[in-house]
Amino acid sequence: MGSGYLPTLNTKAYKYSHQLPIFRKFTQLILKKFIQSIGPGPLIAAAFIGPGTVTVCTLAGANFGFSLIWAMVLSIIATVILQELSGRIGIVSGSDLSTLLRNQKGKRVFRFFSMVLVLLAIVLGNAAYESGNISGANLGxxxxxxxxxxxxxxxxxxVGNFILGLIAFLLLWTGSYKMLERVLVALVILMSVAFTVTAILTKPDFSSLISGFIPKWNQAEIPTLVALIGTTVVPYNLFLYASLVNKRWKKEADIPLMRRDIVVSVVLGGIVSMAILIVGAANTSTEITSAIDVSKGLESVFGSFAGYMMGFGLLAAGLTSSLTAPLAAGFVVCGIMAWDQEIRSKPMRVTMGIIVGLGLLFSSFGIKPVQLITLAQLANGILLPVISGWIIWIAAQHSVLEKNKNTPLATGIAIFIWLITLVLGVKSVGAVFGWF
Structure with missing residues (x-):
């Protein structure tokens, strides 16, 4: 038996030894093709999952359990639809949204007002929130x-804020889009793993979790509901994606690749946001004001490991947003002013440097730019429905997108999404003036 068995073993080992390199090469080929097919979508996910999103999702889970998960689903759908329109316009027209805005035909007064509004919202908003991005990363x-x-x-x-802000500035100053993309994709993946693992470790009740996908709300949940959607549907991301797809895809035939890129990325970002909400629902803290409080409350569930995972997630969220906010501001400012939009160009570096510098100044020296944030909230509240409505209108124009224009059904769905952005805008403006 032994003499007949050993050759059989050796034959199998010989067979597998030859199959293994083939399998390894096949796996590497698949992985390589997948990586090559990735576009700027992960940068959009990186942009909307910042410290603000972490805090809002954390508080939603801590205060209302799983009941607002359906709002995250709605925000994912809204973001995918608007970002797909943005990407399609960018590929077919060959221009970014800010350049299209500058070159649009019509009344000069309306065009001037639109350009000023966009500049005000993007520059003030991104400078103010850059401070929060850096501070949030430092908390992690x-x-x-x-x-x-x-x-x-x-x-x-x-010192922590200063070091993190300096890292963001140096990464942007290098001007290497490929390197920025790799850094952001890596951070998004690691952040996703950190928050997802933490959510799984909380062992959420499955039936309660599923019930959270059924739309329902009460009066007390409305402000949080609006905040959840508002942290995902971000105005400057619409400009950012239209600018970045031009660097990745040039032909109309690439539109399906763009769609897959944005759907996968935004859905991944939405899953991360849901994981954060699930973690928030598992807290045992008596007082919840931030994600840090939740991580402390989770220590009784599974030790200090939760804190380390949440800490890394918050650090990654802050770093990714601190890179994308200045990048988006640079594209918008340079597009509207007809300046060079190459990342290494002087106008881009100066604009990105100003945004990071202001965020660094406010966060490192503990300055609270309340008036700046208030102005940014007001400008963004007006900008979101205006820009989303303009994008929907552009997407329905045959003169711009030709055969790639929206169908009447797609336009109807987009208008429904626009109504959501209008509610968000009114809410933001009302919060500034104390109406709500």
């Missing part, structure tokens, strides 16, 4: 290293 860093605070002439320099 604090789980691993408590950065010191130095005092200078009555001002306190928060």
């Amino acid at each position: 860093l604090a789980f691993y290293w408590e950065a010191p605070t130095w005092s200078f002439a009555g001002l306190q320099l928060q």
Whole structure:
């Protein structure tokens, strides 16, 4: 038996030894093709999953359990539809949205007002929220290293914020789009793993989780519902994606690739947001004001590991958003002003540097730009329905998209999404003036 068995074993080993390299090459080929097919979609996911999203989703779970998961589904659908329109316009027209806005025909007064509104919202908004991105990343860093605070002439320099802001500035200054894309994709993947693993470890009740996909709400949930959708449907992402698809795809035949890219990326981002909400629902803290409080409350569930995972997720979320916000602002400003939009160009570097610099100034020295954030909220509240409505109108024009224009059904669905952005805009403006 032994003499007949050993040759059989050796034959099998010989067979598998030859099959293994073939399998490895096949796997590498599939992986290579998948990586090559990835477009700028992950950058959009990186942009909307910032510290603000982490905090809003955390508080939604902590205060209302799984009941608002359906709102995340709605926000994913709305984001996919608007971003697909943005990407399609970018590929077919060969221009980004800010350039189209500058070159649009019609009354000069309306065009001038539109350009000023966009500049105001993007520059003020991204500068104000860059401060929050850097500060949020530093909160995540604090789980691993408590950065010191130095005092200078009555001002306190928060070293962690300064270091993280400097890292963001240097990455943008290199001007390598490919490197930025790789860094952001890696951070998005790691962030997704961190939040998803943490959510799984909480062992959520499956039946309660499924019931959260059924739309229902009460009066107390409405502000959180609006905030959940508002953190996903971001005005500057519409400009950012239209600008980036031009660097990735040039032909109308590439539109299906663009669609797959944005759907996969936004859905992935939505799943991460849902995971954060699930983590928030599992907290045992008596007082919840941020994601950090939830991670502390989770320590009783499965130890300090939760804190480290949440900390890394928050650090990655802050870093990704601190890179995409200045990048988007640079594309918009340079497009409207007819300046060079290459990342290494002087106008792009100056614009991105100003956005990061302001965010660095506000966050590192503890300055709270309340008036700036209020103005940004007002401008973004007006900008979101205006820009989304304009994009929907452009997408229905045969003169711009020809055979790729929206069908009447697609336009009807997009108008429904526009109504949602209108509600968000009214809510944002009302919050500034104290109407709600």
